[in-house]
Amino acid sequence: MGTRTAIVGVGQTHHTSKRKDVNGQELISEAVKRALQDAALELKDIDAIVIGNMDHFEAINNVDCWSIDGSGAFMKPIMKVTTGGSTGGTLGSCAYYHVASGLFDVVMAIGWEKNSESDTQAAISTCADPIVERDFFGGAIGPNAAEYAMYMEQFGATQEDAALVAVRDHNNALRNPHAHLRKFITVEDVMKSPVLCWPIKLLDSCPRSDGACAVIYASETTAPKITPNPAWVHATAVSHDYVYFGDYDWEMMPTLRTTVDRVYGRAGITDPLKDVDVMELYLPFSTCGVVWMDHMHMCSLGDAPKLIRKGVFDMNGELPINPSGGVLSTNPIGATGLIRLGEAALQVMGRAGERQVGDVRTALATAFGSCYWFEATVLRSTKP
Amino acid sequence: MENETILEVREKDGLLILQGVIRVPYTWAAGAVASRFYAGLRDRRIYGIRCPTCRLVMVPPKKTCHRCFGDLNDWVEVGPEGTLQTFTVVHYSEPELHPLRAPFAYGIIKMDGADTGMTHLIGEADQRALKEGLRMTAVFRDKPEGNYLDIRYFKPVKGAK
Amino acid sequence: MERVAVVGIGQTKYEKGKTKNFAELSYEATRKALDDAGIELSDIDNVVTTTNDFFDGRTIACMAVAEAAGSYGRDATNVEGDGTLSAFYGLMRTLSGVYGTTMVSAHCKVSEGSPRKIVNQAFDPIYDRLLGMDAISSSALQARAYMQRFGITEEQCARVSVKNHGNARNNPYAHVPLDITVDDVMRSPMLAEPIKRLDTSPISDGACAIILATEERARRAARKPVWIRGVAHCADAYRLGERDLAWSQPLETAARKAYRMAGISHPSREIDVAEVYDAFSYMELMWYEGLGFCDRGEGGRLIDSGVTQMGGKLPVNPSGGVLSAHSVQVAGLARIAEAVLQLRGEAGKRQVPGARVALAHGTGGICAQTHCVWVLSN
Numbered sequence: 001m002g003t004r005t006a007i008v009g010v011g012q013t014h015h016t017s018k019r020k021d022v023n024g025q026e027l028i029s030e031a032v033k034r035a036l037q038d039a040a041l042e043l044k045d046i047d048a049i050v051i052g053n054m055d056h057f058e059a060i061n062n063v064d065c066w067s068i069d070g071s072g073a074f075m076k077p078i079m080k081v082t083t084g085g086s087t088g089g090t091l092g093s094c095a096y097y098h099v100a101s102g103l104f105d106v107v108m109a110i111g112w113e114k115n116s117e118s119d120t121q122a123a124i125s126t127c128a129d130p131i132v133e134r135d136f137f138g139g140a141i142g143p144n145a146a147e148y149a150m151y152m153e154q155f156g157a158t159q160e161d162a163a164l165v166a167v168r169d170h171n172n173a174l175r176n177p178h179a180h181l182r183k184f185i186t187v188e189d190v191m192k193s194p195v196l197c198w199p200i201k202l203l204d205s206c207p208r209s210d211g212a213c214a215v216i217y218a219s220e221t222t223a224p225k226i227t228p229n230p231a232w233v234h235a236t237a238v239s240h241d242y243v244y245f246g247d248y249d250w251e252m253m254p255t256l257r258t259t260v261d262r263v264y265g266r267a268g269i270t271d272p273l274k275d276v277d278v279m280e281l282y283l284p285f286s287t288c289g290v291v292w293m294d295h296m297h298m299c300s301l302g303d304a305p306k307l308i309r310k311g312v313f314d315m316n317g318e319l320p321i322n323p324s325g326g327v328l329s330t331n332p333i334g335a336t337g338l339i340r341l342g343e344a345a346l347q348v349m350g351r352a353g354e355r356q357v358g359d360v361r362t363a364l365a366t367a368f369g370s371c372y373w374f375e376a377t378v379l380r381s382t383k384p
Numbered sequence: 385m386e387n388e389t390i391l392e393v394r395e396k397d398g399l400l401i402l403q404g405v406i407r408v409p410y411t412w413a414a415g416a417v418a419s420r421f422y423a424g425l426r427d428r429r430i431y432g433i434r435c436p437t438c439r440l441v442m443v444p445p446k447k448t449c450h451r452c453f454g455d456l457n458d459w460v461e462v463g464p465e466g467t468l469q470t471f472t473v474v475h476y477s478e479p480e481l482h483p484l485r486a487p488f489a490y491g492i493i494k495m496d497g498a499d500t501g502m503t504h505l506i507g508e509a510d511q512r513a514l515k516e517g518l519r520m521t522a523v524f525r526d527k528p529e530g531n532y533l534d535i536r537y538f539k540p541v542k543g544a545k
Numbered sequence: 546m547e548r549v550a551v552v553g554i555g556q557t558k559y560e561k562g563k564t565k566n567f568a569e570l571s572y573e574a575t576r577k578a579l580d581d582a583g584i585e586l587s588d589i590d591n592v593v594t595t596t597n598d599f600f601d602g603r604t605i606a607c608m609a610v611a612e613a614a615g616s617y618g619r620d621a622t623n624v625e626g627d628g629t630l631s632a633f634y635g636l637m638r639t640l641s642g643v644y645g646t647t648m649v650s651a652h653c654k655v656s657e658g659s660p661r662k663i664v665n666q667a668f669d670p671i672y673d674r675l676l677g678m679d680a681i682s683s684s685a686l687q688a689r690a691y692m693q694r695f696g697i698t699e700e701q702c703a704r705v706s707v708k709n710h711g712n713a714r715n716n717p718y719a720h721v722p723l724d725i726t727v728d729d730v731m732r733s734p735m736l737a738e739p740i741k742r743l744d745t746s747p748i749s750d751g752a753c754a755i756i757l758a759t760e761e762r763a764r765r766a767a768r769k770p771v772w773i774r775g776v777a778h779c780a781d782a783y784r785l786g787e788r789d790l791a792w793s794q795p796l797e798t799a800a801r802k803a804y805r806m807a808g809i810s811h812p813s814r815e816i817d818v819a820e821v822y823d824a825f826s827y828m829e830l831m832w833y834e835g836l837g838f839c840d841r842g843e844g845g846r847l848i849d850s851g852v853t854q855m856g857g858k859l860p861v862n863p864s865g866g867v868l869s870a871h872s873v874q875v876a877g878l879a880r881i882a883e884a885v886l887q888l889r890g891e892a893g894k895r896q897v898p899g900a901r902v903a904l905a906h907g908t909g910g911i912c913a914q915t916h917c918v919w920v921l922s923n
Binding site for chain 2: 020026114117118
């Protein structure tokens with residue numbers, strides 16, 4: 001059996017479109033220092049570090065080696081993990097496995113990105129296969145737009161349903177001092193915003209942000225000494241799929257379903273609406289906040305719009321989603337998934353400030369990226 | 385689109401080999417510490433930064449000490465001369481990378497008053513006569529651009545042995 | 546640490562200009578590893594791949610190889626760095642109690658990119674990247690610093706090249722087996738003093754995969770398990786001018802920790818064979834010292850003594866090492882695979898007779914800024 005593991009500290013920078021005042025190492029060190037402060041630890045207490053980002057977004061090779069001045073990994077073990085958009089989730093699980101293995105006691109995961117330093121869409125388009133798909137693959141938005149167009153056709157969902165998700169996440173961000181976009185919006189604002197790739201409009205989409213996040217994991221012997229309320233990791237799961245975008249099964253979303261089924265199964269969740277108190281979901285577009293609800297077993301296929309219209313996922317609803325404002329308000333890609341984990345942990349620890357959702361016993365965080373890869377983690381206030 | 389993938393096809397053993405180039409533009413924010421370092425070079429002065437804990441003076445300077453992990457802001461002017469720690473004479477050419485034509489030399493120079501070495505180019509030197517401990521001084525670019533080559537290279541101090 | 550075994554390994558031949566694409570290359574190694582272990586993909590429950598977006602020439606490069614490594618329907622993840630680190634992550638996943646059998650794979654087609662420009666991207670864009678340094682010129686600074694400090698000669702470095710290229714003649718996977726003399730190395734073209742052409746490793750394409758299993762799962766595999774006894778890794782400072790280039794503290798730190806886990810107190814006596822990351826000939830001498838095979842500064846004398854030759858008391862790189870095949874991210878994982886072959890007694894003509902304890906070593910970054918040390922036994 002592995003060592004039981006908990007999140008004990010979270011630090012993040014403020015996220016914004018351009019951090020011209022700091023270089024990458026300095027950005028990273030801001031998040032690291034805040035995480036150490038949050039956990040009342042010193043760098044010497046950290047036994048190992050994992051770091052991740054998207055190489056082509058800053059053009060720095062061997063980021064683990066380069067990061068030392070910011071990550072604090074001098075004379076420590078450091079490794080880099082990366083899986084595209086889901087990197088933040090991958091980082092969290094990597095830190096978790098470090099501790100769960102019994103080989104390390106306190107481990108820090110660091111996700112960061114300076115999206116402002118490259119042409120993000122140009123850099124991301126090189127993820128498509130150079131022989132088959134690179135010539136016509138135009139970044140991340142196309143597949144998600146097609147997904148929602150299909151969903152509207154099949155189930156009678158509307159663009160306004162997606163706009164309700166955008167309004168929820170954007171307005172939640174008003175309570176999060178770290179969030180990048182913090183502006184009150186209405187459904188009308190979303191509907192009137194420019195169409196990027198029909199039916200997705202500007203306010204349905206995530207921004208590009210500069211920012212970093214660090215999350216500290218500790219073993220069951222150490223965690224309670226660091227904080228009275230650790231956020232215990234009950235389960236993590238990942239599912240990756242086909243290499244070619246054209247091969248994905250958009251109707252059944254097998255990777256999302258597999259990930260969710262695994263993580264619910266491992267954590268004993270049968271009815272997410274009742275069994276989970278808050279979710280921090282990697283929703284890159286508001287449309288995903290509609291379609292993916294079905295596959296996450298919140299309702300029967302096609303019923304997500306009804307729940308959204310009822311406000312089930314709002315701050316005061318049955319299952320608040322993205323109290324932090326989510327990815328729609330903040331998206332430093334390599335950090336985005338780790339921010340979900342950090343925010344979910346803060347909710348469990350009861351330290352989420354103005355964005356705290358009542359009494360949280362169980363939280364779920366997800367990450368999404370690459371070719372419909374999903375990662376999910378269940379955190380609880382009780383030991384597994 | 386800025387990411388240009390130029391595709392050519394040639395045939396090898398009946399198999400297609402595609403050729404491409406990825407060109408993505410980048411900017412890199414230097415941060416306040418490196419910005420001040422480059423401002424110093426404009427005045428032909430080399431600045432390092434001292435860690436209040438381990439007392440090491442680091443050149444080029446940085447915001448955080450990798451050993452002590454505290455923020456640094458104790459600026460120290462170093463040089464103008466330094467000592468060659470180690471070096472290599474490069475005999476191959478990589479025109480898109482190398483600022484000088486081969487054979488040329490790289491060295492690590494510890495500026496007087498500094499505790500860490502600066503990796504840089506060596507110019508105006510008899511490459512056969514390079515040795516550890518040689519006294520070196522910076523040769524600055526006439527029109528500074530705010531990058532590492534505002535020091536063109538280091539050269540041996542006249543008459544130095 | 547609970548017992549975890551390497552139950553299967555697979556390698557492609559290392560060579561320049563392979564025509565298989567990433568997935569095909571990766572599949573060749575994973576298929577071989579499954580066959581070697583005598584298990585099926587259905588027995589694998591999670592996958593760790595190894596990529597580098599610069600060498601691979603695409604972003605999120607793990608997309609290109611995940612399926613070929615068996616990720617479909619499985620928990621998969623990806624390390625960017627040397628294969629010894631991917632294997633380390635695989636070990637931690639296997640130890641976590643969540644998974645029982647882990648596939649670890651690495652691939653690299655160095656010949657398809659521009660290695661000098663790619664390594665240059667590892668330098669600081671704010672400071673020294675504009676100097677145009679690459680692996681050869683930066684390592685030359687380290688080579689000189691090391692040789693100068695301890696009086697190591699170019700001939701002693703050349704002896705590493707002669708030994709490893711000679712050993713490679715016994716390894717069917719090696720890229721550059723050579724029958725050469727110290728004179729040949731000394732007369733090869735000077736690249737960056739003191740590094741000459743024959744002191745450098747080749748540009749190789751290839752892939753390697755290993756399968757890790759818990760003790761319980763290892764019993765089901767066809768092969769005699771090789772046990773992981775100790776593993777550790779450690780990083781140095783980033784900038785060359787901040788490091789002691791002539792002595793690798795992180796290597797010594799990692800080695801000591803790995804030895805402590807493995808219960809080894811006299812490495813030179815207790816280790817029977819070592820596979821180390823000799824990207825340049827001088828590095829092997831430096832690693833002897835950091836790994837505690839000899840005292841500090843004694844690397845030159847150790848090669849002269851013949852101890853690390855085939856037939857010596859501690860043969861190093863019977864496979865020919867990285868000097869004879871260098872598929873960057875793959876190279877460390879290949880060291881583990883070679884160590885496993887030695888411990889099974891299946892290393893063919895490169896077998897060290899009766900090897901019971903083996904060491905495998907990987908590095909990362911400029912002038913081997915990071916080191917990872919593995920101790921395995923049969």
